[in-house]
Amino acid sequence: GLREADRLYAEICCELGLAFQEQGDNASALEAFERASSRQPGATAYLYHAAAALNRLGRPVEALERLSQVQAHDAAQAHICQEIGRAYFQQRWYDEALDAFEQAIRLSPYEGSLYREAAAILTRQGQYERAAAYQQRALALQPDQAAWCDELGSIYQAAGRWEDAAQAYEQAVLLAPTDATYHYHFGVACQRTGRHADAVQALRRAVALAPEAADWHGDLAEALRSQEEHAEALNGYRKALALDSGRADYHYGAGYSLYHLKRYDEALAELEQAIALVPGHAEAHNLMGMVYEAQGRLDQAADEYLLACALQPDQPRYYCNLGALYGRQGDRSRALETLQHALELKPDYGDAYGQQGRIYEEMGAHEDALAAYRKAVELGCPAGEYGLRAALLCQRLGRSGDAAAFLEATRNLLPSDPAIHYHLALVYAQRGEHEKALGAYRQTVRLAPQEPAFHLELGRTAYRLGRLNEARAETLRALELRPTDAAIRAQLGEIAEAEGEYEEALAHYLQAVELTPHEAKYRQKAASIYRQTGRYDEALAALKAGLESDPQNAALHNEQGAVYESREQYEQALREYERAIALAPTQPLYRLSKGTLLRRLGRLDDAIAELEQAIQLDGTCVTAYHQLGIKLEA
DSSP, X not given: OHHHHXXXXXXXXXXXXXXXXXXXXXXXXXXXXXXXXXXXXXOHHHHHXXXXXXXXXXXXXXXXHHXXXXXXXXXXXXXXXXXXXXXXXXXXXXXXXXXXXXXXXXXXXXOHHHHHHHHHHHHHTTOHHHHHHHHHXXXXXXXXXXXXXXXXXXXXXXXXXXXXXXXXXXXXXXHOTTOHHHHHHHHHHHHHTXXXXXXXXXXXXXXXXXXXXXXXXXXXXHHHHHTTOHHHHHHHHHHXXXXXXXXXXXXXXXXXXXXXXXOHHHHHHXXXXXXXXXXXXXXXXXXXXXXXXXXXXXXXXXXXXXXXXXXXXXOHHHHHHHHHHHHHTTOHHHHHHHHHHHHHHOTTOHHHHHHHHHHHHHHTOHHHHHHHHHHHHHTTOSOTHHHHHHXXXXXXXXXXHHHHHHHHHHHXXXXXXXXXXXXXXXXXXXXXXXXXXXXXXXXXXXXXXXXXXXXXXXXXXXXXXTOHHHHHHHHHHHHHHOTTOHHHHXXXXXXXXXXXXHHHHHHHHHHHHHHOTTOHHHHHHHHHHHHHTTOHHHHHHHHHHHHHHOTTOHHHHHHHHHHXXXXXXXXXXXXXXXXXXXXXXXXXXXXXXXXXXXXXXXXXXXHHHHHHHHHHHOTTOHHHHHHHHHHHHO
């Protein structure tokens, strides 16, 4: 009877201990298990439960003493090896802990928690690949464990495998969509892998579920800042600071967003707070320099850049900013010296080469400028500015081939920048490569469909190639976007004129005149239509109005000559052509007009002289060659 009473008492104590254990009261659980063991000393189950409670209480040495007693009486069992492994793990005896868990796995190979705990040990040892393999095995056995997916993400993250980490964290989110931590981890991983939109979405969900986490608001603000959403980023930093006002990085982040929002005084206030909290905050001093520079306070900007350089002398970006500022101040020698120091710190610093190029260009050292710009483009400098500047410089130097090469290289770096495609199209057109120009303009329009200038140039190029339907469609689109642009109206007039629609062309030219009454060239185009349709008085009236505002306009005088010639008033026509040539002696068209008239008047020697002059001015003037051939035959 007494033995039965002891057994019953021990069972009751054990059940009580298990109840305390479920409540998380491990001290009371241990006491109950110890009472059970004292009544039934040979019952290893009570010793095992007591050891497990000791492990949970952080007393692994005592736990191992009891587990050794268990092992002395019982054959090896998985749960006993597991508890031994836990005791070793607490003491940082990782090799012994791993041996214990691997023995447990051999005894119970389908228990997922054993693989999971072994993975935790391997992670502590830095054996991330083995840890990931064990964690994957655990999940293969129990795939519905969100926490285990999150842990797998942490293993991948420690190994630098951010893509795999993001995938594991996302699975955790799918299994437990109301757990804020999983959303946060997923957001951080997305941010590291460049998935900024997914990062923002996940971090927004995290802070919605846990609005008191200052760090999470800060990370959300960082993600928004990386997407240039500075107004929202600022709001995130404000929330983070409301929860933790002592964080210099939040003040810096707020200052950065305020700088990009052009709220410079507020930006300075935030940066001063950051520096007050961390006096050696070099990045804050550098940003203060940028703010002062944006305000035009260049001396103060230089002071801040110098301070940033002094605080962190191995940071090339600070020297690059300082060198560029010296260039703005006109101290080019010092600017080049400072930029060279930035390149010594970072030889592949594309922006420093680009800034050198700007200064060389200002100095007129064009070859040095181009060499520096070329290096910036080769290094993949993210700003397309330097490739574009190099191309424009090449165009000014008459080197259109080099201009095209710079722009093509920059386009490969920034394929979604419409300005690069636009300038490349301009270069192609200048080189007479109109098909290539057409393709570049089409890409420009696809990237920036709301920019009327791009549609206008695309229409103009299509017109040059004789593709009048496309020319009309694109020019009409430009007109929809900018209905008061006289140049667009005039281009529609040219297209209509090419189609033989003279009345429509005239209507467009007259609208262009109405929009810009002082622009003589539109009056000249209207007068040309009047002349072609035999309305000479109206043509002369339009030209008279144009010459009243611009009496030195050679094109108007040439057109007036054409009207007089059409009316067979040849002497007046000849005087107008001569006036046009006197005003623009290098324009072959006016000499062609005069030469053609002289032929009609039978003055062949004079005609030949004028036409030869036209050809000399423009060797591609086919009409002049034709007229000259007629005269020579005569």
